Amino acid sequence: MASRGGSAHRANGSRDKICHFKLVLLGESGVGKSCLVLRFVKGEYSDHLEATIGAAFLTQTVNLDDTTVKFEIWDTAGQERYHSLAPMYYRGAQAAVVVYDISDGDTFVRAKNWVKELQRQASPSIVIALAGNKADLKDIRKVHIEDAQSYAEDNGLLFMETSAKSDQNVQELFLAIANKLPKSASGSPRTGTLEPNVSDRMRQQGNGGCCKS
Amino acid sequence: MGVLCSYIVQKQKNWQREDISHELVYNAVEHCVMPQIKPLIIRRVAQTERDELVSSKCLEFSGVTQDQLRVRPCLRSNEPVPFIEAITQLRASYFSSTPTDKMYSVVGAAKALYDRLGDIGESSIDGDAFLDLWIYVIIKANIKDLATNLLFMIDYGNPQLACGEAGYYLTTLEAAVHFIASLSPETLQAPQGVMEFVVCEREYFSSLCSLPGSGLEMVASDTEVQGYQVAVIRDWALNRARYMTNV
Numbered sequence: 001m002a003s004r005g006g007s008a009h010r011a012n013g014s015r016d017k018i019c020h021f022k023l024v025l026l027g028e029s030g031v032g033k034s035c036l037v038l039r040f041v042k043g044e045y046s047d048h049l050e051a052t053i054g055a056a057f058l059t060q061t062v063n064l065d066d067t068t069v070k071f072e073i074w075d076t077a078g079q080e081r082y083h084s085l086a087p088m089y090y091r092g093a094q095a096a097v098v099v100y101d102i103s104d105g106d107t108f109v110r111a112k113n114w115v116k117e118l119q120r121q122a123s124p125s126i127v128i129a130l131a132g133n134k135a136d137l138k139d140i141r142k143v144h145i146e147d148a149q150s151y152a153e154d155n156g157l158l159f160m161e162t163s164a165k166s167d168q169n170v171q172e173l174f175l176a177i178a179n180k181l182p183k184s185a186s187g188s189p190r191t192g193t194l195e196p197n198v199s200d201r202m203r204q205q206g207n208g209g210c211c212k213s
Numbered sequence: 214m215g216v217l218c219s220y221i222v223q224k225q226k227n228w229q230r231e232d233i234s235h236e237l238v239y240n241a242v243e244h245c246v247m248p249q250i251k252p253l254i255i256r257r258v259a260q261t262e263r264d265e266l267v268s269s270k271c272l273e274f275s276g277v278t279q280d281q282l283r284v285r286p287c288l289r290s291n292e293p294v295p296f297i298e299a300i301t302q303l304r305a306s307y308f309s310s311t312p313t314d315k316m317y318s319v320v321g322a323a324k325a326l327y328d329r330l331g332d333i334g335e336s337s338i339d340g341d342a343f344l345d346l347w348i349y350v351i352i353k354a355n356i357k358d359l360a361t362n363l364l365f366m367i368d369y370g371n372p373q374l375a376c377g378e379a380g381y382y383l384t385t386l387e388a389a390v391h392f393i394a395s396l397s398p399e400t401l402q403a404p405q406g407v408m409e410f411v412v413c414e415r416e417y418f419s420s421l422c423s424l425p426g427s428g429l430e431m432v433a434s435d436t437e438v439q440g441y442q443v444a445v446i447r448d449w450a451l452n453r454a455r456y457m458t459n460v
Contacts (some may be wrong), residue, residue, distance in 0.1 A: 020377075022380075072378075
């Protein structure tokens with residue numbers, strides 16, 4: 001699925017290209033996927049995000065020099081019983097963030113399996129980033145940074161250790177992904193500002209819904 | 214349809230020097246064209262066997278609880294019919310005439326679910342939690358020809374919505390349907406607390422027992438049941454309209 005293009009005016013009057021990219025979040029339940037994305041999108045973190053109270057679908061833009069990248073972030077179901085459903089989520093994704101918890105070695109093993117699966121089944125041009133989350137828990141680290149770094153290099157992945165709690169490398173991770181995404185592959189630019197999401201549009205239509213018989 | 218819409222958008226831009234939303238044009242064209250060709254398309258995308266399978270699973274598990282589907286305790290609704298707004302909105306998708314309108318109904322159902330969660334103080338949830346609840350809502354909604362309608366939306370809905378919010382909730386619908394189609398009693402979590410109860414009100418429940426998927430079974434009047442604890446439900450005992458209250 002191709003990314004969609006558009007354009008928007010900056011404050012200085014220059015006209016930027018807007019590129020929409022689908023980004024999926026993968027990783028075992030409890031590694032902090034939702035915290036990471038909430039920190040990126042809303043700049044928030046809460047210790048009370050018990051086993052991920054977060055958000056299932058979110059959008060966020062990143063401004064590059066001449067392009068605005070709009071991420072459409074899809075949170076996937078990470079539980080083992082939903083594993084067979086994952087391909088439906090990453091189908092057509094241009095970017096994926098595979099998250100593990102540096103204080104839990106099993107989640108790193110699982111992350112490697114996700115990477116393997118993406119390389120086998122997702123779009124060949126997908127940009128994959130590996131995020132070692134909970135970097136603030138260095139004292140109880142189970143996954144050495146060198147091991148993850150070397151695995152990422154061997155597999156051509158972007159890699160960063162992140163902490164949603166201390167806001168370490170969160171913006172940097174998404175910025176690195178935005179930079180690596182192929183903007184030239186976008187569809188024909190569409191004039192106008194960012195389109196409202198479907199639910200906003202539904203509200204504009206009134207009567208609280210959108211179904212027409 | 215997409216090419217036609219792009220053509221109209223471009224023409225409008227060239228002739229009138231004004232931008233019109235591709236989505237609005239798509240909707241207008243779809244409403245104009247789709248009623249004429251919908252029967253043909255539905256025949257083309259019909260998934261009769263899959264529809265029957267999904268419907269039979271929804272019926273078989275119509276009595277499933279939020280607990281059995283592993284919905285997190287903090288997200289459970291204890292209304293008489295939990296998440297009724299989402300169920301109603303999802304059912305409305307069947308009656309929408311165009312695939313994009315159906316997609317909007319699906320998004321509307323997801324929003325109704327979030328609204329309800331907002332009422333209980335949990336408006337923002339992750340992909341796992343959403344899917345748990347979504348499966349529950351879909352089973353309870355038991356929409357006619359769901360697999361066919363799903364394919365109709367995927368193949369003929371506005372492709373520009375595919376990566377956005379509508380695409381996300383359509384994908385979760387697809388994932389949930391896939392999960393439901395392979396649902397078995399073993400995949401459900403054994404209920405915590407009360408697992409099974411016997412109600413000693415034959416007359417009161419006889420018609421309900423005969424309904425398929427009611428989850429109730431009528432046993433012979435002389436059956437001796439063992440291993441149960443005697444209990445009384447206070448609301449039933451205080452209800453003067455009920456003439457028997459034994460449980």
